Amino acid sequence: MEYVSPEGLRLDGRRPMEMRQIRAEIGAVSKADGSAIFEMGNTKVIAAVYGPREVQNRNQQISSHALVRCEYSMANFSTGDRMRKPKGDRRSTEISLVIRQTMEACILTHLLPRSQIDIYVQVLQADGGTRSACINAATLALADAGIPMRDLVTSCSAGYLNSTPLLDLNYVEDSAGGPDVTLGILPKLDKVTLLQMDSKLPIDILENVMQLAIEGCKAIANYIREVLLENTKQLEYRRGV
C-alpha cells in the first residue's frame, strides 16, 4: 500500500507536514467546572474537569498540594468495531496515567493544597491521534475551570512512512505498522513534557520526526490560545459592570 504518492500527497490529500482540521469548543458540559470538546479531523474528544474540590477519600489527601486524578474512556461507538471493553482495561489505565502525569506537571498543585482535581476524558470518535486529542481537550478544560497552570500543554503525533516523516497521523496511517511518535510540549517554556513512541526508528530520523511533531504542537498551541482568548473576552463583556 502506498501512503505517500510520488506527488507528495497522502491518502486524505494532505501534504506530509500538514495537520488535520482542528476545532475546539469550550463549555460543552454545563455542570462541570470546566469542559471542552476537541476535534482533530475525525477524532473527537470531550473532556470535563471537576474541582478543585474536597478530597473524597480522606486518606488520599495530600497536605502540601492538590491530588490530580484522571479517567479516560472510549465510547463503544467511537471505533468501527463496536467493542465492549471493561472500564479498567490495560490501555485505558495506561492513557489515564499518561494524561494525569502530563497535567500534573503543568498544574500549579502547590497553590491548591488538600484538594482534588478530577479530569474525565471520553473519546467520541477515534480516527488516530486520540491520545494527543485527549491531552489537548484536557488542557482546554483545565483552563476553562480556572485552575492555575504554568503553561498550556499541547500534544501532537507524527510518524514515518514511505521514507517520509508525516505529521498528525490518521487511523489508516497509524495502522500501517510504522513508527508513531506522540509528543507533548509546553510551548511557552519550550519543554517536552511527554514523549511516547511505538515501533522502531533510527535515531537520526527520530530527531526529524520529533521536530515535525514540535511544529505541530506549536500550531495547536496557537489555535488553543486564540480559542481561550476569545472565550475570556466573551465572558468579560457579557458579564458587564
Added chain:
Amino acid sequence: MREIQLPLSQTQKVRLQKALEQLESLSTKVNSDASVIIADSIHVNHEDGVLKGHGTADLNGEVVATLCGVVERVNKLVYVRALRSRYKPEVGDIVIGRVVEVAQKRWRLEINYNQDAVLLLSSMNMPDGVQRRRTAVDELNMRCIFEENDVVCAEVRGFQHDGLHLQARSRKYGKLNRGQLLTVPPYLVKRQKQHFHHLEEFGIDLILGCNGFIWVGEHVEAKDDMIEDQVSQSDSQVLFPNKNCVSLEEQEKNYTILETRKYISRAANAVRVLSTLGFNITLEIIKGIIDLSLSMNLDIHDMLGSEFCVLVAEKEAERRSSMKKRR
C-alpha cells in the same frame, strides 16, 4: 466561542447575536485589551517594583499569567481576576453552603471552594437565643440544629490551621427554609454592601451569596423568631424543634401560599436566565426580569424558553446602552 445552550430558531439566533454584538461594542476597550490567558506575558514597568499577585507567576524575570482572566492593576499590585473559577473566600463574605457532614463540635459545609468549610458549634448562635457556653448536650443535639443537606447562610470568618472557618452570629444567618437554592458561577455575583434583599412586593427574600449560591425563599421576619422563642420558653417546650412532629399545626406552620411559591419560582427562573446568558446578577436586574415576565403575562416555565432569553439579552443591551449615555 462559548455557545449559549438554548434551542434557538434562526430568527432568535440572529436577534441574540445582534444583542451580544451590541454588548461587545458597549464593553470598554481597556477590558478587552486586558484579557489574558495562561502563559501570556503581562507588560509591567520593572523600575516601579511591581508586586505580583494572584494568577501571576515569574518566568525568567517576566510576569506571566497562570489563569485566564482580566489583568487588574492596583497601585503596584498586578493580579489576574479569574472569570470561571471556584470561589475565592475573603473575610466578611456572605456565603450560602450545604451541610455535608456533622462532625464533633462542627459542621462541614460545601461552599464551592477547594475544600469544605467548617462551622464550629461555638461560632453560631443557639436557636434559643441564649448566650452561654456550649455543653456536651449541645454537641449531642447538633443534628437538631443542622443536619446533612441543610442549606445554611453564614459569614466567612477566616482561615485557620484546619481550613476555612465560617461564623453565624447574627439573626440573619442560619438555616434557610421554604425556598430554592440556585448555583451560578461566582464571578457573576459582585461584591456589594448588601447581599440580603427583601422583595416586599413579592413577599420573598433573596440572598446573593458571594460563592455563587443564591437563595430565593419566603420572607422571614427576624423579629418573629424572638417572639416564637419566648413563647416556646414560656410553654416549657423542647428547646429544639421536633422534626418528627407531623401534626396539622406543624404542617400549617410550614405551608407557603401558592402566590408566594409562584413568585419564588419566577425569581429563581430570572436568576437562571441571567446565569445562562452570563450576565451580572444584581437585585435591579433580577427585579427587571421579574417585572418583564409579569408585564408579558408569561408563564413561569416559559421564562426559561428561548424567546424570553433573547428578549432579556436585548433588554440588557438597551439598559447598558442607556447607562453609558447617561454617564
